[in-house]
Amino acid sequence: MKILAVETSCDETAAAVVNGESKSNKVILLSSKISSSFSLHAKTGGIIPEIAAREQIKYVVPVIEGALTEAKLRWSKDKAPEIDAIAVTIGPGLIGSLLVGIETAKTLSFIWKKPIVPVNHLMGHVYANFVAKKRDKQITFPALCLVVSGGHTDLLVMKGHKNLTWIGGTRDDAAGEAFDKIGRILKLNYPGGPEIEKAAKKGKPRFNLPKPMINSKDYDFSFSGLKTAVLKEIRNNNLDNHLISDMSFAVQKTIIDVLISKTFKAAKQYRVKTVLVSGGVAANQYLRDRFEQKAKESGFSLSIPEKSLCTDNAAMIGAAAFYNYSPIDWKKVIADPELYFDNV
Ligand code: KG4
Ligand code: ZN
Secondary structure (H helix, E strand, O other), rough: OOOEEEEEEEEEEEEEEEEEEEEOOOEEEEEEEEEEEEEHHHHHHHOHHHHHHHHHHHHHHHHHHHOOOOOOOOOOOOOOOOOOOOEEEEEOOHHHHHHHHHHHHHHHHHHHOOOEEEHHHHHHHHHHHEEOOOOOOOOOOOEEEEEEOOOEEEEEEEOOOOEEEEEEEEEOOOOOOOOOOHHOOOOOOHHHHHHHHHHHHOOOOOOOOEEEEEEEOOOOOOOOOHHHHHHHHHOOOOHHHHHHHHHHHHHHHHHHHHHHHHHHHHHHHHHOOOEEEEEEHOOHHHHHHHHHHHHHHHEEEEEEHHHHHHHHOOHHHHHHHHHHHEEEOOOOOOOOOOHOOOOO
């Protein structure tokens, strides 16, 4: 089953074509295109929703065309491409941005007479782990999923497809949001995550930051206090390169210490076989190395998607659609309220 997937929940405009193979139960990636407006947001130090949506209006059609072409699918005025469905992110996300993707998908569904599969963005991040470039990807259930992005820090137990239970998440800032906000305090470019990772490479252990909720009995997180701790530490210091590197080192280590501690505690308690980590922050190499080391020590199998599938993309939306296939017929898409904002 070939699925064209569209993702426009934040500042990216992404489209992909995946092939879900029912026999082998695998999703093979045929193409993936992403256009990001983040360089525009770098100027303002954060995403301006209005600017993101306006950029998405410009790029959504070329990005979809690019994905179909890369997947070697042909279409013309009178002939739809050979796809079986269109998957689209319906939330959570920025309303203006979501609307661009949803309305485009609805129009294509109506013209091409293809059903739409609505997808939750968080589910998409989980399913980035199920996108295979080759046929060798195998994940054993039960699994413990950590989704760690700019909007989410969530832990879920996955007993199988369509069988996910949320067990905890952040009570305030998401881990990526903490990286971004602290990046701004350290006068680094937006988004702060990759910049902090870069600066941390030259950093030395010097600051001891608090590890919020690391010992709490639940599986919740809290990262908003970290900003205040960083502000306090740098208050009486000159913000020079040494300070930025040493503080980046401390912030990265603190956030990842907390993520590792909670994730593996849950993995043990729920007796899972596999740990799945995804979302933009999972593109961090230090995080990947630490999770790999911990998984090896504690005997869990580990899956972290390749870096391009950790940050927002449409391939993960296609994979989520295949494994949770629940289509809306093209004749109904114009009026179906199911196609609007899932803010779970
Ligand atoms: O998944 P994503 O692209 O979008 C959301 O759904 O939020 O995640 C974006 C987040 C940003 O907060 C960004 O700073 C963070 O992921 N991020 C990183 C790295 N790359 C992206 N954080 C730490 N290290 C990185 N290398
Ligand atoms: Zn995301």
